[in-house]
Amino acid sequence: MLQKFPVAKITLALLSLAAASLSQAAGLDRSGQDISGFFNDGTYTEIDYAYISTDITGYDNAYKDPVSGESIAISKTQGEYGQGRSINNITDDAYTFMRYGVKADVNDNISIGVFYDEPWGAEVRHSGDNNFVSNPDQKVALPSPYEEGAVIPIDISQIDKNVGTEGYNHASNVDVFTETWTGLVGFKSNGFQVYGGPVLQKAEAKVQLRGNAYGPLTGYNAVVNSDTAMGWSAGVAYSKPEIALNAALTYRSEIEHETPIAENMPALDSNLIQSVIRAKGYTGLLSSTVTTDATVTTPKSVNFNLQTGLxxxxxxxxxLDVRWVPWNDFQIVPPLYNAFSKVAEPDGLPLIMYDKDQWQIDVGLAKRFNKKLAGTVVVGWDSGAGNPVSSLGPIDGYWSLGGGVKYNVTPEWAISAGGKYLKFGDATAKLPNGYIVGDFQDNDGYAAGVKLSYQSQ
Known part of the structure; x- marks a missing residue:
């Protein structure tokens, strides 16, 4: 029998902790959807806890109209941006998540496993005095093509009661939360393994837009009801234990959620807005509060994971860990939001969209110090999903440096701890119609986590 490379077993769980599970990536990507535990021999189980703290600050747009000299809060090109008031850290509440999984070999050829993670998410909290925070007596100027010089009084104190966004006060905020359970069955032969299975995903979201940055959309609320839907995952792997070679290519499908979305847009209670809608050729009136069935589709992804003895x-x-997510195909299009936006944009607008696909690359080096202790360092890069970016997540990728240690308490039980520093790329924030609303520079963050794992052969 060929002897296994001695560093492989003691570092495998550590590497997934330091390289994959502590990411703060493009779009709504959070966990990296790692399933490396499935490729351990024998019975294996793990539980991760990760803590992510980021400092994302910037300035709103104080662009002055070249004719009137008045501040208009937004502009349609980067050249029309003027640094305005400061935007406090929009992620001042640290983000935490858990991940766990279990895997077992039925026989020499067949393996089964179940893995839980929280793959997609966002938590944005605006505060302070800037264009993303409303005043109770706010009046919003109507941008072209609305009536020139017209203003709409928005009674902010009355709009939170309609769709369950109490407690958000008068600031723009976003919450997106998902949970995923991935079931896997694998068949191994001659070093190769094919695997796949169903993916059960639960998703929900809440959005609140406030302030002059959103023009007549200020006061908009949306609640995407919790929904559970199915997708699938499949892949192929190859291993050669005598040189600690493990390679895996994993595909995850899109998952389509069809769920009620409750929306409230107080500007539609304005007679002026309704007259503009009618002038644009729309018959009837748009209701300011509606609940409609809509589709939200979380993106597909591809992960390639490679490790080898050096x-x-x-x-x-x-x-080497490489991840691709086609954010360019991803949009969230609430029906009322989209219908109202058609007054200004013939095809309407989504609430969230991205311009480019995401590439994430992590390169690591691990060393075994003795039979119980190993350590690793990891350098990472994330491409982001385009710049300018969504105002609901204003970073343009990142560079990262991380590392960690793993200690085998017994031959079966081990504990790992890791951390990562992230330097975010400077980003210009825009609305889906291209209007520039802010600029975010010199931001960073860090992540830390622990993992408890068990392996028995």
């Missing part, structure tokens, strides 16, 4: 003498292992 030096048996020094007990070194190298890793």
């Amino acid at each position: 030096s048996q003498e020094y007990q070194l292992l190298g890793t």
Whole structure:
């Protein structure tokens, strides 16, 4: 029998912790959807806890109209941006999530497993005095093509009661939360393994837009009801234990959620807005509060994970993790929001959209110090999903440096701890119609986590 490379087993769980599970990536990507535990021999189980703290601050737009000299809060090109008031940290509440999984070998060829994670998410909290926060007596100027110089009084104190957004006060806020359970069945032969299975996903979201940055859309509320839907995952892997080589390519499908969305847009209670709608050729009136069935589709993804022994003498292992998510195909289009936006844009607008696909790459080096202790360092890069970016997540990718240690308490039980520093790319925030609403620079964050794992062969 060929002898296994001695560093492989002791570092595998550690590497997934430091490289994948602590990401703050493009779009709504949070967990990296790691399933590396499925490729351990024998019975394996793990539980992760991760803590992410970020500092994302910037300035709103104080662009002055070249004719009137008045501040109009938004502009349609980057050249029309003027630094305005400061935007406090929009992620001042640290984000935490858990991940766990269990895997077992039925026989020498067949393996089964179940893995839980929280793949997509967002938590944005605006505060302070800027264009993303409303005043109770706010009046919003109507941008072209609305009636020139017209204003709409928005009674902010009355709008939170309609769709369950009490407690959000007068600031723009976003919450997106998902949970995913991935079931896997794998068949191994001659070093190769094919695997796949169903994916059960639960998703919900809440959005609140406030302030002059959103023009007549200020006061908009949306609640995407909790929904559970099915998708699937499949992949192929190859291993060669004598050189600690493990490679896996995993595809995850889109998952389509058809669920009621409750929306409230107080500007539609304005006679002026309704007259503009009629002048644009729309018959009837749009109601300011509606609940309609809509579709929200979470994106597909592809993960490639590679590890290989580099030096048996020094007990070194190298890793490469690559992830692709096609955010360019992703949109959230609430029906009322979209219908109202058609007054200004013939095709209407989504609430959230991205311009580019995401690429995420992590390169790691691990070393086994003795039979119980191993350590790793990881350098990472995330491309982001385009710049300018959504005002609901204003970073343009990142560079990262992370590392961690793993200690085998017993031959079966181990505890790992890791951390990562992230330097975010500077980003210009825009609305889906292209209007520039803010600028975010010199931002960073860090992540930390622990993992408890058990493996028995």
